Amino acid sequence: MRDGVQITLSIDAMGGDRGPAAVVAGIARSASKNPALDFIVHGNGAELEKLVRKRKVLRDRVEIRDVPGVVTMHDKPSQAMRRTDTSMRSAIDAVKDGEAQACVSCGNTGALMATSMIRLRKLDGVNRPAIACLWPSRNPQGFNVMLDVGADIRADARDLLQYAMMGASYARNGLGLETPRVGLLNVGTEEHKGRAELKEANELIENASDIGGYAFKGFVEGGDIPGDRVDVIVTDGFTGNIALKTGEGTAKLVGDLLKEAFKATPLSRIAALLALTSLKRLQKRIDPRRVNGGVFLGLRGTVVKSHGSADATGVSAAIKLAYELSASGFTDRLAARVASAVATSQNDGTS
Amino acid sequence: MRDGVQITLSIDAMGGDRGPAAVVAGIARSASKNPALDFIVHGNGAELEKLVRKRKVLRDRVEIRDVPGVVTMHDKPSQAMRRTDTSMRSAIDAVKDGEAQACVSCGNTGALMATSMIRLRKLDGVNRPAIACLWPSRNPQGFNVMLDVGADIRADARDLLQYAMMGASYARNGLGLETPRVGLLNVGTEEHKGRAELKEANELIENASDIGGYAFKGFVEGGDIPGDRVDVIVTDGFTGNIALKTGEGTAKLVGDLLKEAFKATPLSRIAALLALTSLKRLQKRIDPRRVNGGVFLGLRGTVVKSHGSADATGVSAAIKLAYELSASGFTDRLAARVASAVATSQNDGTS
Numbered sequence: 001m002r003d004g005v006q007i008t009l010s011i012d013a014m015g016g017d018r019g020p021a022a023v024v025a026g027i028a029r030s031a032s033k034n035p036a037l038d039f040i041v042h043g044n045g046a047e048l049e050k051l052v053r054k055r056k057v058l059r060d061r062v063e064i065r066d067v068p069g070v071v072t073m074h075d076k077p078s079q080a081m082r083r084t085d086t087s088m089r090s091a092i093d094a095v096k097d098g099e100a101q102a103c104v105s106c107g108n109t110g111a112l113m114a115t116s117m118i119r120l121r122k123l124d125g126v127n128r129p130a131i132a133c134l135w136p137s138r139n140p141q142g143f144n145v146m147l148d149v150g151a152d153i154r155a156d157a158r159d160l161l162q163y164a165m166m167g168a169s170y171a172r173n174g175l176g177l178e179t180p181r182v183g184l185l186n187v188g189t190e191e192h193k194g195r196a197e198l199k200e201a202n203e204l205i206e207n208a209s210d211i212g213g214y215a216f217k218g219f220v221e222g223g224d225i226p227g228d229r230v231d232v233i234v235t236d237g238f239t240g241n242i243a244l245k246t247g248e249g250t251a252k253l254v255g256d257l258l259k260e261a262f263k264a265t266p267l268s269r270i271a272a273l274l275a276l277t278s279l280k281r282l283q284k285r286i287d288p289r290r291v292n293g294g295v296f297l298g299l300r301g302t303v304v305k306s307h308g309s310a311d312a313t314g315v316s317a318a319i320k321l322a323y324e325l326s327a328s329g330f331t332d333r334l335a336a337r338v339a340s341a342v343a344t345s346q347n348d349g350t351s
Numbered sequence: 352m353r354d355g356v357q358i359t360l361s362i363d364a365m366g367g368d369r370g371p372a373a374v375v376a377g378i379a380r381s382a383s384k385n386p387a388l389d390f391i392v393h394g395n396g397a398e399l400e401k402l403v404r405k406r407k408v409l410r411d412r413v414e415i416r417d418v419p420g421v422v423t424m425h426d427k428p429s430q431a432m433r434r435t436d437t438s439m440r441s442a443i444d445a446v447k448d449g450e451a452q453a454c455v456s457c458g459n460t461g462a463l464m465a466t467s468m469i470r471l472r473k474l475d476g477v478n479r480p481a482i483a484c485l486w487p488s489r490n491p492q493g494f495n496v497m498l499d500v501g502a503d504i505r506a507d508a509r510d511l512l513q514y515a516m517m518g519a520s521y522a523r524n525g526l527g528l529e530t531p532r533v534g535l536l537n538v539g540t541e542e543h544k545g546r547a548e549l550k551e552a553n554e555l556i557e558n559a560s561d562i563g564g565y566a567f568k569g570f571v572e573g574g575d576i577p578g579d580r581v582d583v584i585v586t587d588g589f590t591g592n593i594a595l596k597t598g599e600g601t602a603k604l605v606g607d608l609l610k611e612a613f614k615a616t617p618l619s620r621i622a623a624l625l626a627l628t629s630l631k632r633l634q635k636r637i638d639p640r641r642v643n644g645g646v647f648l649g650l651r652g653t654v655v656k657s658h659g660s661a662d663a664t665g666v667s668a669a670i671k672l673a674y675e676l677s678a679s680g681f682t683d684r685l686a687a688r689v690a691s692a693v694a695t696s697q698n699d700g701t702s
Contacts, residue, residue, distance in 0.1 A: 281612060
């Protein structure tokens with residue numbers, strides 16, 4: 001680090017669908033936009049040397065760690081987390097050892113979470129860590145937070161309460177919302193609908209709103225994920241992951257059909273030219289690459305999971321998110337919030 | 352009925368967000384497009400008289416049943432299904448009594464399903480009926496089938512197998528696909544991911560593909576719902592309902608942002624005019640009102656649930672769907688398919 005505000009990020013360059021070239025291109029893009037960033041990059045040393053040398057902007061700002069092992073998308077998390085020779089493990093360890101403030105990886109989500117859990121460990125009081133994503137919405141801040149989107153396929157009422165606390169903290173630090181509005185995802189907004197654990201979670205989250213610093217709005221539905229009723233949507237990792245991928249797939253389908261529509265006739269091709277600026281602004285607003293990065297919450301360290309298929313734009317967005325969270329001291333704030341919630345519930349138990 | 356091909360539909364005119372006016376407007380729209388349709392309409396007699404009299408196209412084609420009770424969106428299904436004085440009950444009974452070939456309602460989904468189950472009863476061999484919806488997709492037929500989207504919040508492996516059988520039958524009769532491709536919704540396409548009941552269902556559905564007349568493609572993810580990997584997506588009603596509403600909400604957000612983009616500058620307003628035809632075609636393709644209508648599968652009769660907020664276009668789309676299913680003899684075909692599956696599994700059990 002060159003001075004006090006300098007942030008070092010630890011980047012797993014392997015394991016993404018597009019290989020290390022896309023990752024290094026994303027690093028270069030971020031480096032040229034943000035002089036406060038340095039990098040430790042983990043993966044095949046020779047390949048990385050070659051890629052980094054080509055980018056002038058990366059001179060003296062990248063340290064390469066030559067690590068032979070790669071976790072693939074098909075590796076089982078339980079096996080991958082035991083390997084000590086992988087770029088993923090090396091990237092996480094740099095955060096554990098205090099060399100970097102946050103880790104970014106495009107690799108296998110399950111393996112990344114499992115390795116993060118054994119290397120960084122969970123925050124005191126957290127049972128299941130979660131992955132939070134940002135979602136384009138009708139709210140003034142342009143995005144909502146949804147969690148869990150895939151860290152764990154099950155969550156009981158207490159887990160959902162922790163997700164509410166962590167999601168609210170993320171919205172406060174990541175989106176600048178003083179008192180985020182939190183909703184619990186269900187199939188209906190009426191209280192008699194839905195699963196038993198959701199009714200229990202509904203009460204727990206309501207009762208903890210003071211400690212959590214959020215305003216609880218009760219049950220919300222799938223349509224509220226891109227809506228403006230709440231800022232944070234709480235759900236289990238199975239449902240959240242399917243909602244995330246359904247939303248992405250639908251937005252992409254609409255975008256592709258729109259492109260087709262503009263190619264349909266000579267007149268519509270002229271129209272596309274005239275509306276270019278407005279359409280680009282729209283595309284930027286809904287482009288999943290721009291909000292790329294699932295944040296792992298509930299660990300002693302910040303890990304950002306980039307899309308496996310991320311290109312340079314996507315990787316750069318994930319790096320930006322990791323930088324912002326590091327600069328805001330997010331992990332410490334989240335830890336403090338969770339600790340105070342644990343203390344309060346223990347006091348409740350004894351008094 | 353005027354002759355052999357004439358179809359009579361039973362319409363619940365009450366309980367939708369926009370009231371009977373929108374329902375009668377939808378009936379009129381369908382009636383003017385399709386001379387083979389007659390209607391029995393259930394609800395407030397005086398109000399319906401007035402609305403129907405205004406539409407010339409409905410003369411001699413609508414029978415009004417004056418029923419005082421209305422099921423609201425907030426009524427509990429378990430209570431609503433016990434009432435004998437509602438337009439919903441009356442509309443379903445007309446199918447039960449053979450006066451109409453199918454029923455359409457914009458009312459409370461849970462109440463409509465509960466009432467349909469006690470009045471029409473389930474097909475032999477069906478444990479949990481399901482609601483199937485059509486979803487805009489990249490497939491040549493333009494739509495995929497997804498079920499269950501909200502009949503029941505839980506489903507075990509045997510229920511998911513029945514959904515696969517019923518969904519495939521619906522895709523064959525509703526979308527004209529000889530051998531529909533079926534996928535089971537999960538958080539990952541690898542076999543080691545996901546919940547235990549999904550692994551079991553995966554095997555059951557695979558083994559029954561010959562009897563069901565479908566090609567099973569294994570696990571699919573949220574992104575495949577609007578995709579082209581499969582034609583039928585099988586899931587439980589909790590997940591399916593959230594995916595459906597997330598997709599609808601996302602498509603609507605993108606559509607609204609697109610409209611804003613075209614209003615942003617004078618140039619983009621001109622562009623919108625030039626691209627009008629292409630954009631309208633796109634809007635029609637992704638407009639949820641055009642694919643309005645969840646079909647209840649697994650009952651001794653066809654019930655189509657229209658969106659609660661449906662306008663005339665939406666109601667007319669639901670009526671069209673009910674007509675097509677009635678004209679193709681879908682309920683009988685589905686019953687035959689389910690019965691053959693039951694017989695086969697019983698033979699398996701004794702041999």
